[in-house]
Amino acid sequence: MNVKNVVICAAGLGSRLGLDTPKCLVPIGKHKLIYYLLELIKDIPNVRIVVGFKEEEVIKYVRSIRDDVVFIRNSNYSSTTNAYSLHLGTKDLKEPFLTIDGDMILDPTSFKSLLTKCVPGEDLIVITEAKTEDAVFVKLNDKKEVVEFSREPFSKYEWSGVGYLSNIKIDKDGQYVYQVIEKYLPIKSAELTCWEIDTPQDLNNTLNYLSFI
């Protein structure tokens, strides 16, 4: 497998979901959300998780599944964005990495196929059919490269929040990750079936789809 490093951002409050629990620990089926993600990446050797809100609970749960995770602390999680967490999670990494948000459910078959498309040295933006409430839409050219990001719904695809980055450094001042990546466009894209849980509506929608859980 080409993918050696995964960085999961799981520091945020998840305030839009309105539960007093980190989003990655929301119960879904028999387990908590992040369980399904860890299951999918169990053969990837280096896993880093950026923690913040209720970090002890997240660390404890993750360790019950896998003990060799490097936890990276974002102690300013309440006043910083995901871009800052991703910066902390990747600043010392010298190898390409796959970044995934800790509040995502990925379709296993689709994810396996995505892993085969990650090529060290290349960058890959992973897109999905637009369905979240505040999507970052992507415009593609005829080579299926992402040429633009926008909050305006100008295509049926949104950025999933997943990316395989070889040449892009996430600096600490970026507001949103897509704004950091924007400077490097056009970038190759790949499609993934996935769901992000930002709002109670997202959670409901997702539960209806998930036959594999």
Added chain:
Amino acid sequence: MKKVAFCFDLDGTVTSQEILPLISKEIGLHEEINLLTQITLKGLIPFQTSFKLRVKLLSQISITRVKNIVSGVALQQSIKEFIQNNSDDCYIVTGNLDVWVGDLITNELGCKYFSSEAEYEGDKLIDLKHILEKRSAISSLRDEYETIVTIGDSMNDCSMFELGDIGIAYGGVHEPVESLKKMSDYVVYDEQALSVLLNNLLP
């Protein structure tokens, strides 16, 4: 100026066992030393007080015998390898005694160290001469290095984390104390994962 220094706590970080309880087993003071070690790790009594007491209890054993016991202590293999491979910029920062652990560090790890110092006569330990305050080790490296990485697990590592630049709380041997975790940038429980991280932090 050199780029990155790595400062490791010794007991329970580089060694897979706490050293003083190991020594105490030899002379039937295991329970006493173990209790003192546990409450010190939890931060219930200060390291300095506890260490003085523990050294007093153990001072009846000859230095040579202690060294023999210490030479058999199990080490975290991949951390040992990292230190050996980067020995010029790795330092052991330990409250433990020079006469007890100095040989272990020099022979097994091959790096420099900061430690507490003993007063001794021949093979007999007389008293403590100096107890290391870990922050002083970091201050003394400050002019030499751009970045100082600290790796530890217990209460007396806090002062080293305070002055260092990047703190790694390591729970491979036992759970790091809460206060130290709160001061750290990384929390790691697996030896191999720590080794990968340390290599990433190399310049």
